[in-house]
Amino acid sequence: MEFIARATAVVGGAVALVRRIGAPGHQAMGPSPQIPEAKAQGIMTLKMPVARGWKEGHVPTCAPGLAVNAFATGLDHPRWIEVLPNGDVLVAESKEQAGPPRTLMDHAAQATMRRAKAIGDSANRVTLLRDANGDGVAEVQEVFVQDQNQPFGMALIGDRFYLGNTDGIVVFDYTPGATSLTGAGRKLVSFKPHGHWTRSLIASPDGTKVYAGVGSLSNIGDMGMEAEEGRAAIWELDVASEKARIFASGLRNAVGMAWEPATGTLWTVVNERDGLGDETPPDYLTSVRDGGFYGWPYSYWGGTVDDRVKQDPALVARAITPDYALGGHTASLGLCWMPAGTLPGFGEGMVIGQHGSWNRSKLSGYKLIFVPFANGAPAGPPRDILTGFLSPDEKLAYGRPVGVVVGADGRSLLMADDVGDVIWRVTGA
Template sequence: MGIVAKATGIVGGAVALVRRFSSPSHQAVGQKPEIPQARKQGLMTLKLPAAEGWKNGRLPSCAPGLRVNAFASNLDHPRWIEVLPNGDVLVAESKEQPAKPETLMDHAAQATMARVKAVGKSANRVTLWRDADGDGVAEIRHVFTENQNQPFGMALIGERFYLGNTDGIRVFDYRPGETRLEGAGDALVSFKPHGHWTRSLIVSPDRTRIYAGVGSLSNIGDKGMSVEEGRAAIWELDVASGKARIFASGLRNPVGMAFEPVTGKLWTVVNERDGLGDETPPDYLTSVQEGGFYGWPYCYWGRTVDDRVPQDAALVAKAIQPDYALGGHTASLGLCWMPEGTLPGFGAGMVIGQHGSWNRSTLSGYKLIFVPFENGAPSGPPRDILSGFLSKDEKLAYGRPVGVTLGPDGKSLLMADDVGDIIWRVTAA
């Protein structure tokens, strides 16, 4: 396997180098993005930097007026963060468990992902971090729960703690201030595992429902649509009855979710399909309508048909165009609403953790960005909050942003970095 993967990876790298000369000069970003015409890649572009981590005092670069410090360190692939009412910070530590490769491309993709520690043995735990002295650095660590199945999203309603494993949602009894959950929890909802495996969770403002993001198994329904049933969707769980249903569909890989307070609408960031070019189609930020269909796998950015896929004209006709493009293959994963006054120089809007691309000749993402909002909608170009996660020659990744949330003090952001194995804290300088 190693020789085959390396050889295929070398070919893929050579292809990426050739394609770089014809890559678009602009990013498809904003409410009216310039999306280049699709160019079928055939052999997929495979390009990822090697995981370097943060050495010799190196830190991410901050926007003017901000500073960053490590809130928690020495984690094992931290992906998602949940802040409890008492200020304790929960971190889901988990990693993709790759299926047995079936094709040369599978071998090469897994070898490429391994370079940046994106696949391998998963810690399968949630840790609790406590900053007891309030200095912005957690000095107390507990294992909150372990032996889970690729845990990711977390939510607390009253004294019930909900955990999004790759195969479903489990619920545990929780008492305020405790540092460890007891037992294995009760299964509430089952999801199909593998593929896009993360299961983010968010609680509705009225605390009666939980929403869960469930990504597709494949890129464009490559193994047929029957195995995609229940996937590429956001699910809604009614907490009182325990009943779950699909809330919105056609979302290839919806990960982070947030509620916008002016309109009360649910928003999500979605990772779009691969194999059509560096900037085609863009990943996106969008509001989510109940019963809405967003195109996958038949079309993208509204009703632009992907002719690699057997078509369904009726679904294409009802596809909803997303609200805001985030650039091609930025792998936008983390999402949280940031109120006015949280960070100096930034108003109210959405904060997005961009994990960074692999399917493009010139890398993109690898940033924590801010999208300003006015009257419940995006109102301008994105701005960097944190950058400097990627070396200038694109060969090394010092870190990769994932989950992001408001800090316990309401005046900071916490961001998971799964290459640096750090939770970063961003505050006023």
């Protein structure tokens, strides 16, 4: 496997270098992005930095006026964060577990992902962190629940705790202040595992619904659309009846979700398809309509047809154009609403954890960004909050941003870093 990884790095580096010639000189960003014409790649670009982690004293770079410290360290691939009403912080520790490779490309991709710590044995647990003395560092670290199936999203409604495992939503009884759950969980909804395996969750503001992001199995329906049934969608679970339905579809891999408070609208970040170029199509941030269809796999950015896919013109005609492009292959995963006053110098808007690309000639993402909002919609270019996760030559990753939440104090952000195995805390300087 190490030989395959090294060979892939050499070949992938050569392919990426060739594809840098003539690569777009701009990122497809904002509400009206310049999206280059699609160029089918044939051999996928594979370029991912080796996971290095952080040495003592080395931390991400903050925007001016901000400071960062490690809230918790020594975790095992922390991915997602939930802050409980009492201030306790829950962290889902999980990792993609590779299935049997079917092609040479699968072997190469898996070898590359292992060097980047993106796949491997999963901890399959949620850990509770508690900062009892309020100094910005968690001194309590307890196993909240373990022996799960690639846990990711979390939501608390009253005394019921919902957990998004890769194969479905499980509910547990919860006692306020408890450092662990007792009793077995009860599965409410089943999802197909594998492929895009993360299952993000968010409760509705009134606590009557839970929404879950379920990504596609493949890039563009490569194994047939029957295998994609129930996927590439956001699901809605009615808490009272425990019945679930697809809320919105055609979303290749919708991960983080957040509520925009002025309009009460659900927003999400979506990872788009591969194999058409560095900036084609861009990942995006969008509002989500009940019953809305967003194009995958037939089209992207509204009605731009992907001619690699057997077409459905009626669905293409329905495809909703996303609200805001985030650049090609940034792997925008984390999302939270940040009220004005949370961080000095930043107003209200969405904070996005960009995990970073593995499939373009020049790496993108690998930072925590802020998209300002006004009147319920994006209102300006993105701003960096945290950077410095990559070495200057793009060969090493010190960290990779994932989930992000506003801290219990309302004056900080907490961000999961699954390469650094740390939760970073961002505050005013």
